[in-house]
Amino acid sequence: MPYSSSDIQAFEARASEADLDDLRARLAAARLPEAETVHRAPPGPRRWDQGVPLADLAGLVDYWRTGYDWRPFEARLERIGQFRTTIDGLGIHFLHRRSGRADATPLILTHGWPGSVAEFADVIDELADPPDAGAPAFHVVAPSLPGFGYSDKPATTGWGTEKIAAAWVELMGRLGYDRFLAHGGDWGGVITTILGGRFPAHVLGIHSTLAQAPPGLPLDGLTAAERQWAEETRHFWRYRAAYAKQQATRPQTIGYSLVDSPVGLLAWILDKFAEWTDTEDSPFETISKDRILDDVTLYWLTRTGASAARIYYESHDSLDPALRVDVPAAISIYPRDIEKCPRPWAQARYRRIVRWGTPASGGHFPSLEVPGPFVQDLRAGLAAVLAAQR
Numbered sequence: 135m136p137y138s139s140s141d142i143q144a145f146e147a148r149a150s151e152a153d154l155d156d157l158r159a160r161l162a163a164a165r166l167p168e169a170e171t172v173h174r175a176p177p178g179p180r181r182w183d184q185g186v187p188l189a190d191l192a193g194l195v196d197y198w199r200t201g202y203d204w205r206p207f208e209a210r211l212e213r214i215g216q217f218r219t220t221i222d223g224l225g226i227h228f229l230h231r232r233s234g235r236a237d238a239t240p241l242i243l244t245h246g247w248p249g250s251v252a253e254f255a256d257v258i259d260e261l262a263d264p265p266d267a268g269a270p271a272f273h274v275v276a277p278s279l280p281g282f283g284y285s286d287k288p289a290t291t292g293w294g295t296e297k298i299a300a301a302w303v304e305l306m307g308r309l310g311y312d313r314f315l316a317h318g319g320d321w322g323g324v325i326t327t328i329l330g331g332r333f334p335a336h337v338l339g340i341h342s343t344l345a346q347a348p349p350g351l352p353l354d355g356l357t358a359a360e361r362q363w364a365e366e367t368r369h370f371w372r373y374r375a376a377y378a379k380q381q382a383t384r385p386q387t388i389g390y391s392l393v394d395s396p397v398g399l400l401a402w403i404l405d406k407f408a409e410w411t412d413t414e415d416s417p418f419e420t421i422s423k424d425r426i427l428d429d430v431t432l433y434w435l436t437r438t439g440a441s442a443a444r445i446y447y448e449s450h451d452s453l454d455p456a457l458r459v460d461v462p463a464a465i466s467i468y469p470r471d472i473e474k475c476p477r478p479w480a481q482a483r484y485r486r487i488v489r490w491g492t493p494a495s496g497g498h499f500p501s502l503e504v505p506g507p508f509v510q511d512l513r514a515g516l517a518a519v520l521a522a523q524r
Contacts, residue, residue, distance in 0.1 A: 246320020
């Protein structure tokens with residue numbers, strides 16, 4: 135669809151003072167449970183065996199109420215550039231930063247859960263206009279998934295990963311980007327895989343921190359390290375994925391707590407930042423309190439705890455086993471991510487892996503945990519993808 139000014143509208147995020155006052159009042163009136171019965175002194179990940187420790191949560195709630203300032207995050211989004219457009223009847227919010235470089239390549243970044251566009255707010259400028267003139271530059275688009283952030287909440291079923299990928303192609307076309315690169319992790323990695331597999335006429339290639347192999351592949355032929363990756367992933371889904379089962383089967387039920395209680399929302403999300411980051415005790419070893427609260431406050435102010443959870447209802451375990459990706463692919467597996475796919479398995483789906491990266495540090499949120507190395511790794515991966523086009 136050709137671009138026209140009526141398709142895309144500039145957007146400004148501005149929470150009312152009444153909403154911010156209400157948040158602080160709810161935090162002040164919060165009823166917290168007793169402490170966990172796993173009493174261990176920090177540091178140590180076993181402190182989190184029953185979930186978020188009371189002392190950690192109480193301290194963060196107090197900071198959220200008395201020290202955190204939401205306005206700088208709003209200003210960062212505004213500086214990048216915010217827009218909305220309607221696709222298949224649903225309003226889609228996105229960040230859009232055009233590069234000043236004539237040789238820049240369009241790039242779409244897709245977040246997952248419990249992330250948001252907050253994952254990319256601090257890396258977009260460097261991707262668009264790198265200080266090094268020899269580094270690749272990108273026209274960066276970072277949409278909010280349906281039901282997340284300032285995108286609309288679907289009123290009917292059907293907005294799963296396949297439909298979202300098709301919507302991203304439409305979005306990029308409206309911006310004048312008929313051919314583009316794609317990156318994602320978590321649900322964004324699934325959507326990026328679908329983009330590469332379903333839309334090779336539009337997608338130059340992909341970079342993903344989540345490689346998903348077809349199901350049922352044997353362990354035979356894997357190295358000891360690759361077998362360990364497979365076992366760790368299997369252990370995660372067997373013993374540590376209750377949140378996914380809850381959101382895949384009863385998103386409305388958990389949604390009441392996530393939309394009504396800021397403390398409930400904070401605990402639900404903080405638990406994942408703690409467990410999925412490359413840290414020894416606390417996510418704040420690598421991600422500041424403000425960055426995590428930017429993400430959680432975005433969920434709170436937009437009342438998207440329930441609507442965001444529904445992506446699991448729509449798409450959990452739904453990736454087509456037969457889908458194959460023939461465009462060039464760069465894959466990066468971070469050491470503390472929750473799913474680590476052995477390369478021989480990944481090659482069964484991604485037929486042209488042009489770069490396979492195993493960064494030295496980082497977990498599920500690398501753009502927040504290790505933003506500098508993440509940008510370098512993403513650039514290197516996308517450079518390899520572009521080189522494969524020549």
